[in-house]
Amino acid sequence: MTKKERATFVINTLNELYPEIPIPLDHKDPYTLLIAVLLSAQCTDVRVNQITPILFAKADNPYDMIKMSIEEIQDIIRPCGLSPMKSKGIHGLSHILIDKYNGEVPQSFEALESLPAVGHKTASVVMSQAFGVPAFPVDTHIHRLMYRWNLTSGKNVTETEKDAKSIFPESTWNDLHLQIIWYGREYSPARGWSLDKDIITKTIGRKSVLKEYEIKNAPK
Numbered sequence: 001m002t003k004k005e006r007a008t009f010v011i012n013t014l015n016e017l018y019p020e021i022p023i024p025l026d027h028k029d030p031y032t033l034l035i036a037v038l039l040s041a042q043c044t045d046v047r048v049n050q051i052t053p054i055l056f057a058k059a060d061n062p063y064d065m066i067k068m069s070i071e072e073i074q075d076i077i078r079p080c081g082l083s084p085m086k087s088k089g090i091h092g093l094s095h096i097l098i099d100k101y102n103g104e105v106p107q108s109f110e111a112l113e114s115l116p117a118v119g120h121k122t123a124s125v126v127m128s129q130a131f132g133v134p135a136f137p138v139d140t141h142i143h144r145l146m147y148r149w150n151l152t153s154g155k156n157v158t159e160t161e162k163d164a165k166s167i168f169p170e171s172t173w174n175d176l177h178l179q180i181i182w183y184g185r186e187y188s189p190a191r192g193w194s195l196d197k198d199i200i201t202k203t204i205g206r207k208s209v210l211k212e213y214e215i216k217n218a219p220k
Contacts (some may be wrong), residue, residue: 006149006204011198014179020118020180026052030105030130031097032060034112035090037122051080062094062103070129089117095180107131121157128174136164141184142149148188150206 001011024045027033029067029203032052036165039048055076059065065073074087093115097103106112112123124137138146138157142164152163188198193200195213 001166001204003151006042006151009204010149010151010180010200011172011176012169014148014176014183018179018182021175021182023178024181025049028060030126031062032056033091033130034105034118034122035124037125038089038093038117039077039080039086041086041122044084047080051077062097065090065094066098067199086117089115092116105130107133109135128177132174134170134173136161136168136177138177139181142177142182144190145180145184145188145200148201148209149204150204150209 001026010017025040026032027035027036034057036052038047039051046148055073058076060071066089070087070091073090074083077086078082079092082088082122096115097105100106101111109120109123109127112118112126113120121137121139124135127133128135128137138161143154143157143160146152146164151167152160154160154187165173183200188201193213195205195210195217201209
């Protein structure tokens with residue numbers, strides 16, 4: 001298969017598996033999505049979805065968030081990890097949203113990435129899921145699968161994002177990045193991976209990855 005044919009196979013398979021695509025992080029508007037994505041850095045979505053209802057019961061908008069102290073925010077979000085940095089980021093960006101953007105989340109990559117604790121991936125998720133702007137946020141699942149599927153050299157997430165955007169049509173990006181995440185969790189995890197269940201890697205996988213799997217799982 002050519003790279004284009006592999007990309008088409010990925011799109012078609014994922015559309016069959018995930019015609020309806022659940023959004024991983026619970027939220028009700030761009031602000032609550034921004035906070036949830038920020039909290040998800042080095043933390044599972046399941047854990048974030050357990051913590052955000054507690055935080056949002058106290059503050060689900062920047063005006064209420066800045067009434068809380070950084071310490072109060074930190075106490076609530078501690079189970080998500082990196083709580084000193086994240087709590088300062090949440091408090092700081094809430095102030096900026098009020099001072100510069102009338103309490104609204106800005107709709108540009110540049111403005112989002114200038115906010116404290118907001119990197120390119122977080123900005124991409126917000127632009128894609130809150131505002132419907134084509135973006136291809138790359139998380140660990142996407143990074144792993146794009147490499148397994150021989151669609152990127154997998155040197156770093158920046159390269160993987162660039163490759164994904166050049167391979168897949170822009171109209172597919174917003175659905176596809178979520179479909180790949182769900183597929184990665186369900187069929188192609190980093191640990192406890194069964195190639196028999198992973199139809200995409202089994203069909204188009206990188207030869208060295210398939211060989212390594214074969215050696216690792218050969219009968220002793």
